[in-house]
Amino acid sequence: MLCILYLQMARAGLFSVQAWDAKSKKWRLAHSQAWYFILQVFISAGDDFITFSHSLPDMSDLTISIDRSKIWTHGRKAVGEYLMQLHVYKCIADVRAGSELYNRMTKVTKQFERYREVVMRLEEPGKVFVQANTVLSEEGGVELREYENSVEGMVKSYAERGV
Numbered sequence: 001m002l003c004i005l006y007l008q009m010a011r012a013g014l015f016s017v018q019a020w021d022a023k024s025k026k027w028r029l030a031h032s033q034a035w036y037f038i039l040q041v042f043i044s045a046g047d048d049f050i051t052f053s054h055s056l057p058d059m060s061d062l063t064i065s066i067d068r069s070k071i072w073t074h075g076r077k078a079v080g081e082y083l084m085q086l087h088v089y090k091c092i093a094d095v096r097a098g099s100e101l102y103n104r105m106t107k108v109t110k111q112f113e114r115y116r117e118v119v120m121r122l123e124e125p126g127k128v129f130v131q132a133n134t135v136l137s138e139e140g141g142v143e144l145r146e147y148e149n150s151v152e153g154m155v156k157s158y159a160e161r162g163v
Helices: 002-019 030-044 068-091 095-105 110-122 151-160
Strands: 050-053 063-066 133-136 142-145
Touching: 002 030, 002 063, 002 068, 002 110, 030 050, 030 068, 030 095, 063 068, 068 095, 133 151
Parallel strands: none
Antiparallel strands: 050 063, 133 142
16 A cells, blocks of 8 residues: 555656756746655655656556565655654754755656656646536526536536636
C-alpha cells in the first residue's frame, strides 16, 4: 500500500511539470512545484530508489518505477530529512536558506524538460462539471434535466436555472 502512495506522489511530481513555463522558467502553480519537490526528494534518495525508463525515442513509453524494498531505507529516510530541514528553517525563521533549498530542489533540469514534452503530449482537457437541474413538470411531478459535459452544457444549465 505504501508503495502505491509513493508511486502516486512520484507520478504527480512528474505530471506537475505541466505547470512549469518553459519560456519564463517559472512555476505557474505552487502546489505543482511542491509535487515536483517531493519527486526530487525521491530522486535524491539515490541507489535507484526511483527510476525512469523508456525504450522508444519519443519517450512515449516513459515509466516510473520505485524499488519497494527501499521505501523504508531510502524513500522514508529522504523525505524525513528534507521535512526536518524545512522545519528547522521555518522554526529559526531562516527564509533565505529555506528558499534556497526549495528553489534548488524545484529547478527543472534538462532531463525533466524532455519529460515535460512527453507529459504535455499526454495532457487531457480539463474536466467540466455540469450541474443538472430539477424542474416541476406540467403534470406536477419533478423532472431531472441533465446536460452534456461541455462548456455549452454548463452555460445552458446555468441559463435554464433562471438565475
